[in-house]
Amino acid sequence: MGASMELRQLRYFVTVAEELHFGKAAERLAIVQPAVSQQVARLERELGLRLLDRSSRRVTLTGDGERMLREARAVLAAADRATEVAAELAAGQAGVIRIGSSAGLRERLDRGLSALRKAAPGIEIKLNSRPPGEQVEAVRSGELDMAFVRGPVTAAGVRAIPLWEEPLSVLLPSSYGSDAGVKLVDLAALPLRLPPDDPTLADRLLAACREAGFEPLTGRPVTNFEDTVVEMTNGSPAWTVVYGNACESGEEPLWMGPFDPPMTVSGQLVVRESPAPPCLDVLVRAFA
CATH class of the missing domain: 3.40.190.10 (Periplasmic binding protein-like II)
Incomplete structure (x- = not known):
């Protein structure tokens, strides 16, 4: 999709696709017909697709045009909704x-x-x-x-x-904990357990482990954090990571604290x- 594609082009295309006639589309849009033809042709060039079959007698949608019509309607509906919400908030x-x-x-x-x-x-x-x-x-x-x-x-x-920048804290067996924090390289032999639906955390840790010189062992996914803590407390040694500052280190046999050096992830709106x-x-x- 071309970087310069405009909502106006999509709106013109949808109108032509619904009318199957450039003249009627221009009347509905209250603009001159050459402007409609020019913008739809420009859209086709930017997409690298032929959306309409044109003849002296009729206009029809191509297969690509039919698929694009569904997407264009969805984009325009979202844009219209966004404008309404923004106006309400601004006022x-x-x-x-x-x-x-x-x-x-x-x-x-x-x-x-x-x-x-x-x-x-x-x-x-x-x-x-x-x-x-x-x-x-x-x-x-x-x-x-x-x-x-x-x-x-x-x-x-x-x-x-x-x-914002958010720190990462590590939860692991107490024997690995340290007042100065935990070095990643010291966790090479311990399985890493992470939630399956957070690729950002997984990518961040995988890159950090590789930079430290090892591939982390893959432990079972963290589908429920409380259950994972219970399992780690009762004889399933592993390490996992949580967002935010470390809480109190807690009692044996688990320890929570920072990495050494500290690790963070960015937070975005x-x-x-x-x-x-x-x-x-x-x-x-x-x-x-």
């Missing part, structure tokens, strides 16, 4: 903002949502927790208005705004790239 009117969240962000959310309510009184806030990849796609499609995601975001159609909500500065101030 401080009653509305709903849908926020994608992740585990371990309660303190930041409490603080940010309190600030957001002061900036936009009467707004209704709906939180939605799902894996990071699904959150980004939900923002792109308009299902979510914004999301908090850890790690890099490279998806098209969204904008990621870095807001993800919004649609276009149209960006006019209230974006309010959101950034609230949750930074």
